Amino acid sequence: MTGTRASVDGAAPYLRAEGLTKAYGATVALAHVTLDVAAGEVHALLGENGAGKSTLVKILSGIVTPDRGTLEVAGRPFTPGNLLGARAAGVSTAFQELSLLPNLSVATNLMLPHLLKGVGGIASARRNEQAASALLQEFGIDTVDPRSLIADLSLAEKQRVEIVRALGHRPKLLVLDEPTAALAEPGWLFEIVERLTAQGVGILYISHRLAEVRRLCRRGTVLRNGRSIATVDLTGTPDSEIFRMMVGTSQDEATHAVPKRRETTPRLSVRGLSGRGVHQVSFEVGEGEIVGVAALEGQGQRPLFRMLAGLEPISAGAVSIDGKTADLRSVATALKSGIGFLPEERKTEGIFLGLKTASNVSLPILERVRRGGLISRRMEAEAVAAVGLQVDLPKRYQGMRISALSGGNQQKALLARVLVSGARNLVLFDPTRGVDVGTKQVIYGAIRDFVARGGSALVYSTELAELVHLAHRCLVVYGGRIAGELAGPALTEDRLVSLATGHGDLAA
């Protein structure tokens, strides 16, 4: 509670949190957090993973009750007993780990938990679909059929539906938790945010993307280790200062520089690869090289990466590694061929929530840590500790259940699992999705170290800035084909955007 305390001139705060404290057993998740959001303000909540943002979101959503402290909404005490209580008080949340039900339709998801009723108090599918359709249209995503199942939507569509659901409750305070993590085109959200703030809705905006935060928010509150460090005027505060407050030390600016690539021989070579949504894709990734992949939503990057991982069938073309044809019929054979894949949806495709962190990491090497047919816990721990160093995963986390770790640390553990497998070619699909600045740096570092030791890495990211910083060269996928390739000084966000939107001529 040191530092500057910027405030919105004149307007009384709509949300006021004073000294919020919440502990889980011995772990203090929040300690004396103080924060206010004015009506019509987009207020940023900044902090690393594990800083307490999730807990604050849960408190505002009515899922968790704080141990101490006061909350006021519109001048009245805000003590929601549950999620519905929070909604009734005008607070609704679009959650980061999407809270949609995959087996139900978009319409039902939007209407839950109280469906619109028709004759005899029975839910009317037609009325619910109409209401959902009206809602989807109002917020500009009428390309989504209200009758389709959530499971059939892309991740970006799911994220949009999640946001629209929160909007449908007509909140006076909207909490957006990493709302653009899966959106390659966040412009849609920015328009909505502007519309809402014009109507006087207060928004608490949580994002790891500082550029985005700067565009939308004038003020922001920084959390660190469960404490609110400061509320700052973002326009007057440089990035380095914000990082310093988030991490506690100054960010090393030098990490942005791309290390020079050595002239190399191709490791991973893809020739004329075709399949569902992918047409005749050819490229190479050399030894010691990080190749980025940029694309807007649904341009075929997802099936392309899944093909390389052995998750999706290949109809034509060939992939070879070090000159040998890779067998990509299954994940196991892909791994044996030397491809280590980091999947997109951490929660459903990546981790085993019920297992310890160490067990999650050591899965691919169980063969190697066996002694006399049984898994040796000591050998497992040694192997995991070694790879844990590479990804900066503290040793004390390794014995904990992975579900108890923050999102960023889970991602580190997943990366550790890919690294420990001994694969020489990394295929990473959005490796920094929804993780904080500090973790991002660790992940970049781990990827760079990996290629410096002779590996190769293919990285897709929804954040173009990240690709520009990280990759030696960058492929742009558009309409299932490689639309172009940028390297060196030509590798800029602007050029990536023109290629990714199908305007290759402008990029040339």
Place this chain on the structure above:
Amino acid sequence: MSAVVSQTQVPRFRRPVLGRLLGSGTAMVIAIYILLMVIYALFQSDALSATQFSDQLSNGLPLALAAAGGTLVVLMRGFDLSVAGVIALADVLTATHSSDGPMGALLTLAMVVGVGLLVGAVNGFLVAYAGLQSIACTLATMIICSGAALLVLDAPGGNVPDFISDNLTGNIGFVPVPFIIVLAVLLGWAALKRTNWGVGIYALGADETAAQLAGVPVRRVKFFAFCLAGALYGVAGMMLTAVTSNGDPGAGTSYLLLVFAAIAIGGTTFTGGRGGLLGSMIGAATLMLLQKVLFSVGVSSFYTGIGQGLIMIAAVLIAAFSARLARRMPE
């Protein structure tokens, strides 16, 4: 939110009908049932007669009701083993504590539903509010109920009133009473499925955390699902007594695994959130029909179990295959 709704045009989207049909387990179990029926008709000349049909309905009804109840719990990714205990208890109570006449039957119905609700409430409380594993709690209540059944009647026997054994398996006009009961359950489910509670069952079966974040009162939904399941087991037990005209404290045991087989054949997945009561009831009918088919074909009844198991594997295989096919269908 609803004021402007009526003026809005719903944009036109093509509905993937074929894909949806393929993905539905119910369509598959109906196909299996029809196939078996055709085989049965080829070997048994009166297979399609009204008497045969009515007979099949009566014999299949206890299993169908029990499977319907079990489905409610399986949809929530739970297991309810208490089905065997409640059937036994309801069965012996019907055989020992019923008086004749329509009023007597009604009182018996109230009794078995009450017992079922009580056991269901205990299960529901332990699972939903105390947060215990459903398989462990319901195993305990199954053992308790089976024990209680032995206290009520320690050996097969009892005295079943004629009204129950005749009328519950007979006809009203041309319509078999079991058919009316099936229809009542299905209509009731069709309505309940479209309530907040019914949708809540599917929601929390798919993802409990997400359901909670969507505002579904998870514990209450669970609790009532166990209660309703218990009530259906109770009615199943009463129907069993009516069909066999006899009380048997060990009656539930043979039903335990068949209930889950019927649910699986009916297309309800044990991973929760997919399926429904109709499929499970047809699944139950399929299992019973298979016994008759094997008999009419001349296969010894010792092979019934093998046949039922094979049908179950086939059903689960087809379900997995058709679900994959449905996913590949172009939109």
